[in-house]
Amino acid sequence: MLVLKNISKTFNHNTPYENKVFSHLSFKVNEGDFITIVGGNGAGKSTLLNIISGAIQADSGRIILNGKDISKVPEYKRAVFIGRVFQDPMLGTSPSMTIEENLSLALSRSNNISLKWGLNINKQKLFKSYLSNIPLGLEKRLKTKVSLLSGGQRQALTLIMATMKKPDILLLDEHTASLDPKTALLVNNMTEEIIKKNKITTLMVTHNLEHALKMGNRLIMMHNGRIIMDIKGEEKAAMDIPQLLDKFEQTQGEKFANDRVMLAR
Ligand SMILES: Nc1ncnc2c1ncn2[C@@H]1O[C@H](COP(=O)(O)OP(=O)(O)OP(=O)(O)O)[C@@H](O)[C@H]1O
Numbered sequence: 001m002l003v004l005k006n007i008s009k010t011f012n013h014n015t016p017y018e019n020k021v022f023s024h025l026s027f028k029v030n031e032g033d034f035i036t037i038v039g040g041n042g043a044g045k046s047t048l049l050n051i052i053s054g055a056i057q058a059d060s061g062r063i064i065l066n067g068k069d070i071s072k073v074p075e076y077k078r079a080v081f082i083g084r085v086f087q088d089p090m091l092g093t094s095p096s097m098t099i100e101e102n103l104s105l106a107l108s109r110s111n112n113i114s115l116k117w118g119l120n121i122n123k124q125k126l127f128k129s130y131l132s133n134i135p136l137g138l139e140k141r142l143k144t145k146v147s148l149l150s151g152g153q154r155q156a157l158t159l160i161m162a163t164m165k166k167p168d169i170l171l172l173d174e175h176t177a178s179l180d181p182k183t184a185l186l187v188n189n190m191t192e193e194i195i196k197k198n199k200i201t202t203l204m205v206t207h208n209l210e211h212a213l214k215m216g217n218r219l220i221m222m223h224n225g226r227i228i229m230d231i232k233g234e235e236k237a238a239m240d241i242p243q244l245l246d247k248f249e250q251t252q253g254e255k256f257a258n259d260r261v262m263l264a265r
């Protein structure tokens with residue numbers, strides 16, 4: 001479904017800050033996979049998602065989505081079929097526009113030409129039905145400017161916008177990390193529901209190892225730009241946090257280091 005072939009990426013080539021992040025990285029995502037991605041600071045998780053979304057160009061290698069090479073397709077064109085939610089609630093929505101204007105924009109971004117710009121009663125009904133799935137009261141605030149929303153409300157809205165026209169692939173980069181624990185749980189549950197209901201192929205970076213083990217059908221661990229663990233099914237279901245960390249230490253000969261991961265064990 002999504003294939004990455006021999007991806008290499010070096011930042012700041014030929015400078016004292018040269019940083020080779022990926023060297024011939026390859027991996028394959030199957031249709032319907034919900035992959036959680038964990039790894040230490042600087043492992044390359046965000047860069048991987050950035051390369052898939054087109055925010056960063058790889059130096060070499062190919063990205064094939066549904067049989068088509070999208071390596072040279074610019075980011076704004078990939079956004080039609082790749083949904084994204086970042087860690088920062090300030091990204092992903094337009095603050096000066098209302099909730100319904102943001103949703104309308106997300107809807108018109110698709111290539112469905114029957115949906116014209118503008119707000120009509122049917123669309124308002126549709127938006128209210130999306131928003132009423134989350135207990136944040138947003139369905140009553142369609143005319144509210146997004147700048148007035150909390151971080152959690154903005155992340156929930158961004159998630160709805162990223163998934164309302166089912167994307168071929170959904171990329172989530174620690175999208176609940178900056179939220180308070182209660183709101184993070186809410187957005188997390190909503191994420192799981194939307195992905196399951198719509199069977200959206202998803203890559204989700206998280207620093208929460210418990211979520212990484214509990215959510216999705218497959219878990220990938222990255223370290224120094226390499227995929228060092230790729231587990232699914234029964235193996236994933238049987239794994240707990242101490243085992244996950246032990247496996248990391250055994251293969252890498254060092255301790256798992258991520259300042260945002262709570263290493264409860
Ligand atoms: N735009 C950039 N310019 C230069 N270096 C970059 C850039 N983006 C990422 N890097 C470097 O690439 C490496 C991988 O970074 P990346 O952000 O992908 O890590 P990460 O796994 O997401 O880490 P974290 O858990 O801290 O979010 C790091 O060494 C980082 O400093």
Ligand SMILES: [Mg+2]
Binds near residue numbers: 045046047
């Ligand atoms: Mg990151």
